[in-house]
Amino acid sequence: MSTRAVPASGVIASTSAKPHAPHRWQWALLICIGLALMAATYATTRTKADVRVTNPTYQDIESTVSTTGIVVPVNDFPARANFSGLVQRIYVKLGQRVRPGQMLLQMKDQYAVPKLETARAALDEAEVNRENVLNNGSQEDRIGFAADLARAQAEQKEAASNLDSMKALIKKGSVSEAEVDAATQRLDAANAGLRALIERMTHRYSPSDVASWKARIAADKAAVAAEKVSYENANVPSPIAGTVYLLGANMWDFVPAGTDLLHVADLSHLEIRAEFDEADLGQLHIGEPVAVTWDGAPGRTWHGRIESKPLAVTHNGGRSVGLCRIALEDDKGDLPVNTNVAMIVTTQKHSHVMAIPREALHTEGGSEFAYRVVDGKLERTPVEPGLANALNIEITKGLKADDAVVLHATDEAKLSPGIRVKAIR
Numbered sequence: 001m002s003t004r005a006v007p008a009s010g011v012i013a014s015t016s017a018k019p020h021a022p023h024r025w026q027w028a029l030l031i032c033i034g035l036a037l038m039a040a041t042y043a044t045t046r047t048k049a050d051v052r053v054t055n056p057t058y059q060d061i062e063s064t065v066s067t068t069g070i071v072v073p074v075n076d077f078p079a080r081a082n083f084s085g086l087v088q089r090i091y092v093k094l095g096q097r098v099r100p101g102q103m104l105l106q107m108k109d110q111y112a113v114p115k116l117e118t119a120r121a122a123l124d125e126a127e128v129n130r131e132n133v134l135n136n137g138s139q140e141d142r143i144g145f146a147a148d149l150a151r152a153q154a155e156q157k158e159a160a161s162n163l164d165s166m167k168a169l170i171k172k173g174s175v176s177e178a179e180v181d182a183a184t185q186r187l188d189a190a191n192a193g194l195r196a197l198i199e200r201m202t203h204r205y206s207p208s209d210v211a212s213w214k215a216r217i218a219a220d221k222a223a224v225a226a227e228k229v230s231y232e233n234a235n236v237p238s239p240i241a242g243t244v245y246l247l248g249a250n251m252w253d254f255v256p257a258g259t260d261l262l263h264v265a266d267l268s269h270l271e272i273r274a275e276f277d278e279a280d281l282g283q284l285h286i287g288e289p290v291a292v293t294w295d296g297a298p299g300r301t302w303h304g305r306i307e308s309k310p311l312a313v314t315h316n317g318g319r320s321v322g323l324c325r326i327a328l329e330d331d332k333g334d335l336p337v338n339t340n341v342a343m344i345v346t347t348q349k350h351s352h353v354m355a356i357p358r359e360a361l362h363t364e365g366g367s368e369f370a371y372r373v374v375d376g377k378l379e380r381t382p383v384e385p386g387l388a389n390a391l392n393i394e395i396t397k398g399l400k401a402d403d404a405v406v407l408h409a410t411d412e413a414k415l416s417p418g419i420r421v422k423a424i425r
Contacts, residue, residue: 049413053373053404053423056354061387061394063348065283069274069326071339073265077240079104081259082233087249090262094247098238098264105249105261109234112227119227123220130213136204145201152197156190163187242266245337267333271307272326274343278313281322283347285309290326291344294335302335304328306345348387355392360405361385370399371406371415373423378406380417 081087089106092098132138137145163183169175246263249255272292276284284306292302310322326343328335335341360370361383372379383398399405404423409415 048419049415049421050410050424051371051373051378051415051421052407052410053425054357054360054407056356056395056399056401056403056405058352058401059355059392061350061353061355061392062346062389063283063387064389065276065280065345065347066343067274067276067280067345068340068342069272071270071272071335071337071341073242073245073267073337074269074271075240075242076263076265077238077242078260079236079238079262079264081107081249081255081257081261083107083109084255084257085109085234087251087253087255087261090247090249090251092244092262094244096244097242098244099241100239102238104236104238104244104264106236107234109230112231112234116224116227116231119220119224123217123224126213126216126220130217133205133210133213136201142201145197148197149194149201152190152194156187156194159183159187159190236261238264240264240266263337265337267337268331270328270331270335270337272304272328272341272343274324274326275316275319275321276310276324278320278322281310281313284324284345285347289346291346292326292328292341293343294339294341296336296339297334302328302341303330350387350394353386353394353396354399354401355394356399356405357407358388358391358393360407361393370395371417372399373404373406373421376420376422378415378417378419378421 086108087105088108091103091105098104132141135142163180163186166175166180166183170177170180242264243266244262244264245267246260249259249261255261272290286306286309288306290304290306292304294300294302304326307325307327309324313320313322315321356370362369362371367382368385369380369382372381381398381403384396386394386396388394406415406421406423409421410424
């Protein structure tokens with residue numbers, strides 16, 4: 001029986017060493033890695049989407065707010081029927097210029113003029129009587145007092161002279177004591193008569209008489225004012241200078257109280273009353289420019305500025321709105337009153353700034369970015385937007401003028417960073 005030789009090292013050498021075959025899972029792993037590499041290579045070499053691109057441009061960007069409004073006169077006088085009745089007379093025509101105080105129309109009221117004249121006559125009489133009281137009598141009374149005063153003074157002077165003569169003669173025994181007493185009594189009577197006349201001339205009426213007449217004057221003035229209101233209710237004058245721009249009634253029309261019969265206004269000073277949505281009010285400031293257009297004059301633009309902002313918000317149907325006044329700057333009487341117009345208010349303006357279309361700006365997670373095409377691939381580029389309008393938005397940081405900025409994919413493919421694209425302008 002033969003034995004196997006053992007090497008000196010004590011290790012038996014194998015005469016048939018073979019490599020182990022790969023396991024199945026290893027083959028599967030290798031296949032997956034290969035497929036992934038092939039897919040990545042294919043993805044980076046295939047055009048995934050056609051995209052429309054543009055370059056940033058320099059332009060003026062304006063932020064605007066739009067609304068509608070009504071053209072109205074700054075100073076408008078509406079002549080209204082203050083009572084139900086007939087329109088008896090119309091003194092003016094449509095388009096006629098009138099001056100302050102000029103009569104516009106007359107309602108039928110046969111008692112208005114007599115009542116006013118009666119009240120004025122009573123006031124005039126009361127004022128005359130008050131003057132008489134304050135002057136202690138009428139002019140005729142004062143003339144009579146003057147004549148009486150002259151006679152009383154002459155009598156007093158003569159009585160005093162006669163008494164002096166009597167006193168000189170009694171010392172000579174030429175007159176008796178009885179004659180001196182008679183002269184004294186005459187002087188006393190003359191002095192008493194003079195004092196009474198002067199008192200009557202200066203204090204004929206008591207303070208209560210004066211107060212009574214002042215109260216009478218006040219009452220008569222109130223009566224005249226009341227009758228004047230009644231008169232003006234029937235006889236309507238214009239309180240302002242202007243043009244008759246609206247006639248709402250004809251002669252002998254029966255109109256109810258409150259009817260607008262005609263309007264007078266200075267048509268060279270018009271304004272617009274506009275309602276802005278509550279959400280836009282915070283952007284508005286007094287003095288901001290306004291562009292005004294009217295469907296009745298296509299292609300024509302009027303200009304104005306915000307004159308006042310609303311102090312309160314009101315509810316108009318389903319809208320919460322605030323009323324603003326717009327002052328027109330270049331109106332030449334070619335905008336009819338009560339016309340509905342459209343307005344655009346420029347709230348901000350940045351001149352010559354870099355801008356891109358709004359559809360090119362994307363927002364995700366509170367950050368803004370745009371896609372650029374770089375070497376045929378999409379690259380996500382963070383940007384800082386600024387002022388925006390309906391079409392474009394200002395870009396203050398992140399882009400250059402020669403960047404190819406993606407607007408959208410032509411086939412509505414989903415855009416993502418790194419995909420290969422074909423840029424189309």
